[in-house]
Amino acid sequence: MARGAAPRDRAHAEPEKLAIFGGTPVLAPGSHRAWPIVTDDERARVTRVLDRGVLSGPFAPESLALEAEFAKFVAAKHCLLSHCGTGALVMALAAAGVHAGDEVIVPAYSFVATPLAVAQIGAIPVFVDVEAETGCIDPSLIEAAITRRTRAIMPVHMHGCAADMAAILAVAHERGLLVVEDAAQAHGATFDGRPVGALGHAGGFSLQSSKNFAAGEGGLFVTNDAAVAAEANSIRNFGQDVTRADAASHDATRPLDGTRALDSQRVGSMYRGNEMMAAFARAQLARLPERTAALQRRAERLSAALGELQGVIPPRTPARRTSVHHKFRVHFDPAIAGVDLSPQRLRDVMILALRAEGLEVVLWQSVPLPAQKVFQRRDASTGFPHAAEGGADLAVNYDPARYPVTAKLLAGSVVLFSQSFPLIAQSDETVDGYIEAFRRVWHQRDALVEWTARQPS
Ligand SMILES: Cc1ncc(COP(=O)(O)O)c(C=O)c1O
Structure with missing residues (x-):
């Protein structure tokens, strides 16, 4: 159930039916360009x-x-x-x-x-x-x-x-x-x-x-x-x-x-x-500078459009730094969005809805690195080095619970585009499709929340 957020960014009369509910996807199959481009x-x-x-x-x-x-x-x-x-x-x-x-x-x-x-x-x-x-x-x-x-x-x-x-x-x-x-x-x-x-x-x-x-x-x-x-x-x-x-x-x-x-x-x-x-x-x-500049323009346009959606947080590059947006991570804040779902459930339903619209959406990583088995086991049979005497207590340092920012980041966000179809390869038209799909899905998030509530957990 959605909490009472301002209705202005919600759907009004007769919105386009979401593809997850049987509507026509924003992006047709084949809309993405594979990478690298070979000339x-x-x-x-x-x-x-x-x-x-x-x-x-x-x-x-x-x-x-x-x-x-x-x-x-x-x-x-x-x-x-x-x-x-x-x-x-x-x-x-x-x-x-x-x-x-x-x-x-x-x-x-x-x-x-x-x-x-x-x-x-x-x-x-x-x-x-x-x-x-x-x-x-x-x-x-x-x-x-x-x-x-x-x-x-x-x-x-x-x-x-x-x-x-x-x-x-x-x-x-x-x-x-x-x-x-x-x-x-x-x-x-x-x-x-x-x-x-x-x-x-x-x-x-x-x-x-x-x-x-x-x-x-x-x-x-x-x-x-x-x-x-x-x-x-x-x-x-x-x-x-x-x-x-x-x-x-x-x-x-x-x-x-x-x-x-x-x-x-x-x-x-x-x-x-x-x-x-x-x-x-x-x-x-030879083409990288020109492609990077075009990619940065597309990333800026996409960020500006997604940033207008209440509770959608596109990547932000701090002062003094630039980004070449190899990956484009978008966060969701259910409280700001007025949505009564955990960040992870909101993320998961957004993945389903956006993929149904034809978008490439991936998690890429899902847990802090120390949670991976090699670091949890750290025995010689896995090739893990002998821990240094007088060094960090690895039982403490490798406890995934010690990385709340990483855990929150991973639970509440998705990566748009994918390894096979990264942003650098995509056209302005495909990026326009991402903007349209995001708006369409986000404006109907109440329906998605209700649908989620009906799904077996
Ligand atoms: C952050 C980071 N470090 C290291 C690597 C390793 O690069 P490679 O796969 O070329 O060995 C990758 C990519 O695969 C990466 O994304």
């Missing part, structure tokens, strides 16, 4: 790689060119291609100086790759709650999570919105900690006008297919520190001594026969990318 440019560039016959290697030409172009794009001095974003983050953590047994402070809301990158090098992720409006780590809570084992803070620029880097870097500076940025979702987002990624000691981006900058799979490590870059390059190549000087002696007619000694200096792995990925990525990067 003749991508085809030509990948074909050139195949014709050239050099498919891989740390000094292969497409990879080197992509690294130079992306370094420029994010104003970083050094960039290295890797085969995925998680690999780039592992390289960033290890090269910056995080070791087994160290603790790394991460947000309780992210994709699991953030804490797993930490655990993969034998370090311990320690969770901190997030800002309600952005989902980025809440800098005011970091201090309380620092122990004598803490080595780094790993902010995530969630959904493409820059984290509060000034506050994070200030805590890190004060406490002598490293800052390693998970910029997997945030290609081109800025803090105080500076692109994120290399604002701290090192960072990593993802080129996985859903990302605004997509290459199927792939990752990009960035830093401004030459020593950190050299270390990351070694980690990327089995711990071998790999220097840019080797590039000069690279012989394109014998691309697999480099001059570097096969004598590993440290524990490393194989995190390199390949030439098809790099060529595809270069074509995407």
Whole structure:
């Protein structure tokens, strides 16, 4: 049952029948454009790689060119291609100086790759709650999570919105900690006008297919520190001594026969990318600024329209930061909406109603990261590192109940668009459809609430 909210945003006479009740959906099947968009440019560039016959290697030409172009794009001095974003983050953590047994402070809301990158090098992720409006780590809570084992803070620029880097870097500076940025979702987002990624000691981006900058799979490590870059390059190549000087002696007619000694200096792995990925990525990067600007205009228009609906809260980007809206999270407030449902039930019925109208609506994540089994079990058989003596009490830190902002955010919001059909790929007309569907559904929320009450719980 709906409580008596102001009727002005409720349905008046004869509203369009909602698709969930048998009406015609706002968006017909096939209205969404799949991502990434592949043009003749991508085809030509990948074909050139195949014709050239050099498919891989740390000094292969497409990879080197992509690294130079992306370094420029994010104003970083050094960039290295890797085969995925998680690999780039592992390289960033290890090269910056995080070791087994160290603790790394991460947000309780992210994709699991953030804490797993930490655990993969034998370090311990320690969770901190997030800002309600952005989902980025809440800098005011970091201090309380620092122990004598803490080595780094790993902010995530969630959904493409820059984290509060000034506050994070200030805590890190004060406490002598490293800052390693998970910029997997945030290609081109800025803090105080500076692109994120290399604002701290090192960072990593993802080129996985859903990302605004997509290459199927792939990752990009960035830093401004030459020593950190050299270390990351070694980690990327089995711990071998790999220097840019080797590039000069690279012989394109014998691309697999480099001059570097096969004598590993440290524990490393194989995190390199390949030439098809790099060529595809270069074509995407050439269009990224223009596509990002169009996406930001669409996101603003969508936010403005949804913000007019009482109790619908679109993403808001705080001052000093920009967002590239990789994901578009919309919150519902039942009290403001005058709806007598829990946030979760309102969210769930909105998902059903909006999907029926043809919209892509997903939860993406549904619980704070520490609730995932790997962190609840944390035994050696799962690959979880041995907890550090004198460090955080993980039984306490991994209690999901300690992350009320993350839990509330997840219970009361949805992500519009999806991995296969992200906002960056959609036309203005499709976004208009989202606005119309939202208005139609929201104006008839009383009917949805009544329908929900009749459903078996
Ligand atoms: C926040 C975040 N971190 C890390 C990753 C890992 O990137 P990848 O899938 O390229 O390894 C992703 C995306 O998948 C992500 O969204």
